[in-house]
Amino acid sequence: MGEISNGNHVVLDVKDDQSSSSKRPTNCKEDSSLSISVPFIQKLLAELLGTYFLIFAGCSSVAVNLNFDKVVTLPGISIVWGLAVMVLVYSVGHISGAHFNPAVTLAFATCKRFPWKQVPPYILCQVCGSTLAAGTIRLIFQGEQDKFTGTMPAGSDMQSFVVEFIITFYLMFIISGVATDNRAIGELAGLAIGSTVLLNVMFAGPISGASMNPARSLGPAIVSLKFKGLWVYLVSPTLGAQAGAWVYNMVRYTDKPLREITSSASFLKSRQSS
Template identity: 70%
Template sequence: MANHSPTNGNNDIVLDINDPTKSCNDSSGFKDCVPLLQKLVAEVVGTFFLIFAGCAAVVVNLNNDKVVTLPGISIVWGLAVMVLVYSVGHISGAHFNPAVTIAHATTKRFPLKQVPSYIVAQVLGSTLASGTLRLIFNGKENHFAGTLPAGSDLQAFIIEFIITFYLMFVVSGVATDNRAIGELAGLAVGATVLLNVLFAGPITGASMNPARSLGPALVHREFRGLWIYLVSPTLGAVAGTWAYTFIRITNKPIREISKSASFLKAVANGGAK
């Protein structure tokens, strides 16, 4: 019997999860070879890691005379986003954020029918992470690591709208435009989160993510101002992705990751000459 397993340049057998003879297009025309269940698991695990790491930095800072500091908390959030984008971005798109999922769906870069399941997975991951932190830090060490407005509701609403707009604009630029350098997507998005938390953290908690605020709120039953963190980031993300869509000047509606710009490919091609 002939062996039809794919091999690489060293004649090693390569695991081929997706049958190349099968179409990866769904009924909506999206090219997607990853089963929905795998994507949902990636979203749950990724959101758990993101919320656990970021909120743990907040709790540890409160329990240890602010040893982590605001810059430290900002770095934790930024690095967590960055490593997750590189880890599972190729599986689920690394949303971890209902606002991002909804925004992509409004510009037809994400299947609308998958939006509800993504949101459930993201909220589940956030709630599990918040519950885990509450189990670890109990008694006097138990602190609410969610988001609350430091000032007026209007101030918090505007700040959350602006920083989520900024975040989604960057996401749209580096992750949906095939002219961008794909290898820098995680770094760019993580750096944007870091910057936003650095200046907006003391004002609103710099949520930018309805799931990030909803998980701790459910676990601690603290719902003050929650509507701000559900509505404002969603509106900001939609506005951000549409703003970039307006200036992208391209007729390619769906990003083909394999065809994205790459300085690594450019170096390789240059070296081959």
């Protein structure tokens, strides 16, 4: 779900360096508006498959819990979501950055840590992966077992909006800290991010479903044609992720002298050297 850092360098740099284009193999085909190369296609496939397996695992735990006398329970569902995120970050984080979340992708882009030209294909793959996973679950659980595994507000839309904003802010703040800051221990990024998802689902699940991810809510909604309160899960996580990323960027600068912060064009801008 973020760029995993190791030591003083980011292991995965999702930006296509134009200066290194001359060093690319001759079998790489490029388009004038978006670099289409084998590594970029691999990133998109990693996002598609990663989002698919994340939504399949998490939503399957919800379906099993609804169909088999609450056997999984809320703590069990929380653990499934957290572990799924953790293992996927470790498995494909070095390939695509392991975003699996349009809100995370947009937050990285606005902080200049992800190229804007790659945002649309990333989001498309994330939504497709979520929709395919929801479709697979619906094929497995048919008839009376066909339960809606998406997210809907348990109370008012505004209550869920506030909860989704806070938990997505929390998640993106953690992602920014452990996955983009060179001072953090990058090897623990997957564990920290997965644990944050687990905690959020544990207490926010009964209120809003603890989506934190527009793709997670959009995929099941498309498959089941249930769009009640969907706007909450498209808007609130996106705003929460933006706020979380920018607030961490503010915290990131606290080790600088005040005169250096105030002399810069904007202390909210991401450091180009990190």
